[in-house]
Amino acid sequence: MSSNHTHNKKNQTLTKNQRIVLNLLQDSGEPLKAYFILDSLKKEGLNSPLQVYRALDKLVELGKIHKVESLNSFIICNNSNCASNTAFTICERCGKVKEIKNNNLTEGVNELVRENKLNITRYNLEFYVVCKTCKIN
Amino acid sequence: MSSNHTHNKKNQTLTKNQRIVLNLLQDSGEPLKAYFILDSLKKEGLNSPLQVYRALDKLVELGKIHKVESLNSFIICNNSNCASNTAFTICERCGKVKEIKNNNLTEGVNELVRENKLNITRYNLEFYVVCKTCKIN
DNA sequence: ATTACATACGTAATATTATAACAATATAAA
């Protein structure tokens, strides 16, 4: 069923619950809310919020997903190695979220952190935008 | 009672509920949670969550306070004119929150936004740190 | 094999954070 087979390689160390939650986020690509995940995975055997939250916590810890704080949502990591540092653009009109990849912005932030001697352990940056699609309309 | 008199000048356009919520945040200086604010202001006549949330919403809109998204908390604006752009450091050990003022960092972020041609309407930056006090211990 | 330890699981209950819906009142324009 579904697309489990496409992800087995990467997710082999995960438990069943962690795997099915990750797969859902992977297949969606959008930020999803915990209770939406719960509803979506009832058929896979998830019955309680805690099962979802525990899986989400673990996946966040592993850096495989991120929490979009201002949306109370979780999204698949679109980056190979952002560890616990995250940067997103969030469209104010359509809600579309994009993880900002290894580009000038994240490099620049690192520089700023160095310059300002901030003893940063991690950061979460949320940029609210009007995306290209919404700009046209 | 309390310290209303010290803030009247600034807060004259505000309604009663907005004023007492703002005063509490002003006097505290720390991020406070909505239900803590509610409990604290029962004696001032606030009875329901909605009264607090409505005041908070308005104050955020006016830029007088900010929401610290990852803490579900609200903090007085420590800056004259950050409008809707915010940047905080949050100590991972003691929870202390500082709003980053008009310094290299915020200027640098603005520059990055320009360089990357991001069509930003506003941003919220949360830097997790170990503060000086916690670093020593 | 047995013990100890850490991690994960399942379930129920509860806590925390936030909004919907509706009637009333105040404030500001027109």
Added chain:
DNA sequence: TTTATATTGTTATAATATTACGTATGTAAT
């Protein structure tokens, strides 16, 4: 004054997240 807009008060409810408790499973040391 009439009309529109914003704010209030109250009750109920929705949405988000954690505590508590007992069980199971895997791993490593004895």
